[in-house]
Amino acid sequence: MGYKNFMLRAIMAIAKVLYNKIYFMLEMRSLKEEFKKLKGLDEYVALVTVDAKNYAKTNLGIIKQLTKEQTPGVYVTLSKPYETIFETMQKKGIDTRLIIFIDAVTKTAGGELRKEENCLYIGSPERLSDISIAMDQAVTALPSAKRFLFFDSLSILLIYSQPKTVARFIHFLAGKMRVWKVKGIIISLRREKDDALIKELMQFCDVKLEF
C-alpha cells in the first residue's frame, strides 16, 4: 500500500513538472509568435497586456528574447524588488550583465537614492521625476545602437498615481522611447478597470501584444 502511494505521488510530481514544462514551452511559443510582429524593427513602442497568471513568465520570456539578440537594455521595475528579479533571471539563464536595473519598489533608508552594482534604487514608485531621469541617463549610456527599455508595470503605477498622471507619464515615456530609438516595452496587467486607460494609451504605442 505504502509502495503504491509512493509511486502515485512520484507519478503525480513528474506529471506536474512535465505539465509546467510543456505549459512554459507553449507560452514561449506564443510569445515568439507575438514577437514576430516586431521582427525586423529596431525601434518601437509596444504595450503588452498580460494575465496575472502569466505575468512573471511573460516578462522573463520577453527579456530572454531580447537579450538573446545581444541587445543591452534597461529594466525598470515597480512590481518586484531587484534581488528577486535578478535571481529569477539568473535561474532562467538570462544574461543580466546586459541589463541596467532601476528599482522603484525597494524602500531605501530615508527614501534616498542608492546605487549598487548595476541597479539604481529610486526609493519610491511615486517619484516619477527621478524614474524619468534615471531612465534617460541609463538608456543614453547604453553602448549600442540597438537597445531596449522594459517598463514593469503600468498597473503598479496606477496604484500610486492618478490615471491622468499615469497617462501623462506614459505619453512622455512613449515620446522619449522614440527619441532614444529603443525597443520600448510597457507591461500592464489585463484588468477590466484599466481598459479605458489602455485604450487611451494605445494611441501613443505602435503595437499592442496580448499574452
Next chain:
Amino acid sequence: MKIKTFIGAIFWLAAITASLVAIFRITANIEIAIGFITISFGILAIIWTSIAIKSLSPGSSLRGYAKTFLFCLIFIILFSSWHALGKMLGWEGSIIFPEYVFIAIAYLIFAAAAYRIWHIGKEFGFREQAAQIKRVIKEKKRRGKRKKS
C-alpha cells in the same frame, strides 16, 4: 505657427527695449539701471524655478536641487536689491553690510547646490555599467566569431 512665433518674438524684443529705455531714463545712473535689469532677470529665474518645482515629483532629487537653487536665487536677488537701493538712496556705513551677508549666504547655498548636483550625477551616472556592458558585448562577439571559424 512660425509667423505667430515671429510676431511674439518682435513683441518681446519691443517690450524689453522699452523697459530698458524706461529704466535708463528714470534712473539716469548706469550702475542703478544695470542693477534693476539684473533684478528683473533674477525675478524671471525665480518664476521659472518655482514652476519647475511645482511640476517635479514630491521628494525627487531634482526637486530638492531646484529648491536649493531657488534659495540661491532669492539671496542673489536680495543682494542685488540691497545694492541697487544703497546706490539709489546713497546709503553709507553699516547699513550696507547686509548685502555682504546676502552674497555670503548665496555662495554658501551655491556650494550646497553644487554638492547636490554632484551627488545626483554620481547616482544617475551609468558610465561604469555602460563600460561593463560594452565589454560583455565585445566578449560575446569574439566568442561568436571563434565558434564560426
